[in-house]
Amino acid sequence: MDLIIGLTVNGLATGMLIFLLAAGLTLIFGLMSVLNFAHGGLFIWGAYTGVWSFQMTGSFIVGIIIAIITGLLLGLVTERLIIRPVYGNHIQQILITLGFMLVLQEFIKVVFGPDQKAVFPPEILQGSFLVGDIVLIKYRLFIIAVGLLIFIVSSFILKRTRVGLIVRAGVMNKEMVQSLGINIKLVFMLVFMVGSGMAALSGILHAVYSGVIYAEMGLEFSILAFIVVVIGGMGSFSGSLFAAILVGLAQAFMAYYVPALSLAVNMLLMTVVLIFRPQGLFGKG
């Protein structure tokens, strides 16, 4: 029983980290049909700047804030310089964002050095709670809480505010949104920045979770996010949460019971979804 709960907590924590990365991707794709392979670059920049400022100041909160600010600013620059010239052309998007991803990755090594770095959680989030016989690792619970909080706040914004409604309307019909007098480019820039901020948040949280950071982890982790976007349905925000948790859980349980399959299981999930529901679980056919 406690094993099941432990694996579930692991799975949920991983799922939330993937969700934070996938949420931005799915909205960016849904709104502007942009394939952004540089998203993982924002993730590592969040991880490195966050860890660096965390270790400089000793405050994890400061680390998180710096990571998010880095994500927002880098998102702004990426949208303006990299994405804007290639709207509407998927091939160019893949090439230029993959290229930019590598630039961001290599630049990390220039700024922060090429070696792996060890990271520890802040004191208050170290250790675990004991509930009966069950050991609950504090930092994992923290990640789940943050992920849920972000999901709830974003859902509220998307469902209840005019800006959120405009974003959703934009996913459905961009031309109509513009015809109603709304500057869709501005909306997209905003979504891109917020998505990048979430990726950077995912980066710092993941850095502390895995205990180590290295420049290539962005690309590795963003592949999971792409799988989640496909499973959840491109453009579906709730779909990305659901699929992220699914992938997180599948990975956690497989890693324990059938370690050899723990990476393959996500590909398998994606393949099954693509065969039976090509638009994704929450996608619109």
Place this chain on the structure above:
Amino acid sequence: MNSLLELNQVEAHIQKFHILQGINFGVKKGGVTVLLGRNGAGKTTTLRTIMGLNQVSKGTIRFKDEKINDLPPHKIANLGIGYVPEDQGIFGELTVGENMRVAMKKEDEETTRRMEWVLELFPDLKKFWKKPGGALSGGQKQMLAIARAYVNKNELLLIDEPSKGLAPIIVDKVTESIEQMKENTTILLVEQNFMMASKIGNQFFIIDDGKTVHEGQMEELKNDKGLMKKYLGIS
């Protein structure tokens, strides 16, 4: 100033195709101007080009004497042009109320007053306020699309074939609503339903093969069987 909206030798391409090859017309302030012409003549493309959704490749479009053909769609809309597209462009997953909220640029007194007015005109919208736009009937979608264009203080409404696919009794309702709106808003209407067009239209222009080929007062057209047959296929 002569016309509220004026198209001068407007040409437009869709991909490689030369769709509009010389559109000339002016919409005077007040009343309803009708664009007529067979299927595929270029009426929808003309409206989309005015809205900036298609690029103008030659010629000029002026609104209130300002050249608008290089402006992006949202700026054109914000000059005071409302657009009801042929497919209505309803946001299917948003409720009726949310569709209206996306459209409302301000929440001032004027907008509230217009909202109340338009809800009185289309009580169905009030009744189905919380229903997803995608679940409305064809007629209700049309009403929502018109309401969305009307709720802001627009001086000109572009309405593309509002009667398309609607039952006669709903067409009457939509016709009546446009008649009421024309009291204080100028309307450029694309309409194939000749009964409707002749009932509310003041002046007309006929588009054929991407060119304006004829213009006149709606009254005259009703009696010109030759013209109707030649360009509209009505006998």
